[in-house]
Amino acid sequence: MITAKAHVYGDHIDTDRIIPGKYTKTLDLSTLAGHVMEDLDPDFHRNFTAGDIIVAGDNFGCGSSREQAPVALKAAGVSCIIARFYARIFFRNAINIGLPVLEIPDHDIARGDMLEVHLETGKVVNQTRQKTYQATRLPKVMLDIMQAGGLVPYLKKYNDYQLL
Amino acid sequence: MAGLTISEKILSQHAGHTVRAGELCIVPVDGCMATDTTAPLAIRAFGEMGGETLFDPARFHLIIDHAAPAPNERIANLHQLMRQFATAQGCSLYDVGSGICHQVMTDHRKVQPGQVFMGADSHTPTYGALNAFACGMGSTDIAAIMLTGKTWLKVPATIKVVVHGHLQPGVSAKDLVLEVVRQLTISGATYQAVEYHGETVAAFSLSQRMVLCNMVAEMGAKTGLVSPEGLELPYAFTPVYADADASYSRVITIDAAAINPKIAIPDSPDAVHDADAYAGIKITYAFIGTCTNGRLDDLQEAARVLRGKHIAPGVRMVIAPASRQVLIDALSDGTIQTLVEAGATIINSGCGPCVGSHEGVPGDGEVVISTANRNFRGRMGNPNASIYLGSPRTVALSARYGFISSETSTHQNDTIP
Numbered sequence A: 001m002i003t004a005k006a007h008v009y010g011d012h013i014d015t016d017r018i019i020p021g022k023y024t025k026t027l028d029l030s031t032l033a034g035h036v037m038e039d040l041d042p043d044f045h046r047n048f049t050a051g052d053i054i055v056a057g058d059n060f061g062c063g064s065s066r067e068q069a070p071v072a073l074k075a076a077g078v079s080c081i082i083a084r085f086y087a088r089i090f091f092r093n094a095i096n097i098g099l100p101v102l103e104i105p106d107h108d109i110a111r112g113d114m115l116e117v118h119l120e121t122g123k124v125v126n127q128t129r130q131k132t133y134q135a136t137r138l139p140k141v142m143l144d145i146m147q148a149g150g151l152v153p154y155l156k157k158y159n160d161y162q163l164l
Numbered sequence B: 001m002a003g004l005t006i007s008e009k010i011l012s013q014h015a016g017h018t019v020r021a022g023e024l025c026i027v028p029v030d031g032c033m034a035t036d037t038t039a040p041l042a043i044r045a046f047g048e049m050g051g052e053t054l055f056d057p058a059r060f061h062l063i064i065d066h067a068a069p070a071p072n073e074r075i076a077n078l079h080q081l082m083r084q085f086a087t088a089q090g091c092s093l094y095d096v097g098s099g100i101c102h103q104v105m106t107d108h109r110k111v112q113p114g115q116v117f118m119g120a121d122s123h124t125p126t127y128g129a130l131n132a133f134a135c136g137m138g139s140t141d142i143a144a145i146m147l148t149g150k151t152w153l154k155v156p157a158t159i160k161v162v163v164h165g166h167l168q169p170g171v172s173a174k175d176l177v178l179e180v181v182r183q184l185t186i187s188g189a190t191y192q193a194v195e196y197h198g199e200t201v202a203a204f205s206l207s208q209r210m211v212l213c214n215m216v217a218e219m220g221a222k223t224g225l226v227s228p229e230g231l232e233l234p235y236a237f238t239p240v241y242a243d244a245d246a247s248y249s250r251v252i253t254i255d256a257a258a259i260n261p262k263i264a265i266p267d268s269p270d271a272v273h274d275a276d277a278y279a280g281i282k283i284t285y286a287f288i289g290t291c292t293n294g295r296l297d298d299l300q301e302a303a304r305v306l307r308g309k310h311i312a313p314g315v316r317m318v319i320a321p322a323s324r325q326v327l328i329d330a331l332s333d334g335t336i337q338t339l340v341e342a343g344a345t346i347i348n349s350g351c352g353p354c355v356g357s358h359e360g361v362p363g364d365g366e367v368v369i370s371t372a373n374r375n376f377r378g379r380m381g382n383p384n385a386s387i388y389l390g391s392p393r394t395v396a397l398s399a400r401y402g403f404i405s406s407e408t409s410t411h412q413n414d415t416i417p
């Protein structure tokens, strides 16, 4: 279970805003973390505490296929992301690198709300607003990848994809 | 039971049983590529997965295109990592100057009709022009393909786009696709395939078909495909058609003749309007290139507009041919000469200014008009610049006059061929 504060962003946050292309050519996590969200929210690092949750509206992570986007968010200490829905490559990438992403089509989470996220069940309790939301169920293969902590540990464990 | 879409057919052939929209499947991957933005992470993930040798080196391709040649030692070292990996594994590596991944894969016939091809780049659906099922993925998914030779996919539902009639003179595939992006919006095709049909697209060249499939990424689509009707390739192939009774999530019909030159205004590719409505906005930077519109026909179109003329004072025009083959062709037919005489700067084949990684970054407050597919804030490397997207013809006209210009806007007394 994750209990942390929500940082809320809008719709269609593209990967260029999550991590500009000019910083993506690196394998260094601190470089990625250092520039995360910088064009969108210059105060990101001032307000964000490791373990906090990113909350967004529609189509989070649209744009490029750069896995550096979820990697940068994870490296900056984001514990999980909640959005109404995601761009598909970002969604897959996040789960593959072990960053939990929940799709909640009808949330009304506001900035600063305290959330309690149950990853196993997809239940999210908004402590500030005394509300509960349910995330969309993932296909089994994605749930297994998420539970293994990402695609690397998943393939180490199962050696191959398991659909059922 | 309803028939199958092109995606359903190709995925069924690969899965070994009939699969329909919404089903999950595991499929063998016929080809796969990664670039200097995505390959280093994929190579690292491949190692972390315990990968020692590639599942099949002949199916894996590395392309150095996003920041090529390297602007600094950090990126130079990532390029080195790719070269070393390719040498050790025996896979192909397309080095600096080869061109943009999607054009390189097409020029070198690495993707063919009926195949499943995965690329660590979001514009991988471009190969739908070749009647292949192609998706963009992230580095770790690609690493898993490098290791296992397969991937898992959810079979997408399909949006059918039917285009009838003739495009007006001066209106191109780019204007058409911008209209489709406008209608579907940046997330309107999320998790879905976009399939193009109709006599307009059946008459399209491969290059024009690539424009249509390239920008399905800007609709959130998983893949894009053009019906293989009328497709001509320099080799024999077995086309995969959709069944006449295939079922679609949505059908859009477009009258080609009604389309005017279009532009996407800052900061989203789906903020599409008639170029006319923005005619007169001053620009200082015109860019022609990218996997959307950096091919020979695009450069030739720009040359037609600029032949014997000069770009406007205060404007710089940068042109990046999409691949070495495009550059060679544009050199041999005089296109490059025309463009250089008109004041354009030709840079090496590759992504160039498109993604703001190494060259051609705009300054603060600049207004850019580009043939690319994305104009998100900061896309070209500077969040304080504004980017308009248009066809090669619109970009060339704008460079010539120094403000956004299209066929129908102004300059009536100035005959443009």
Ligand code: SF4
Binding pocket: B066, B100, B101, B102, B121, B123, B289, B290, B291, B292, B350, B351, B354, B355, B372, B373
């Ligand atoms: S040209 Fe631009 S959009 Fe195309 S692959 Fe390169 S960076 Fe991506």
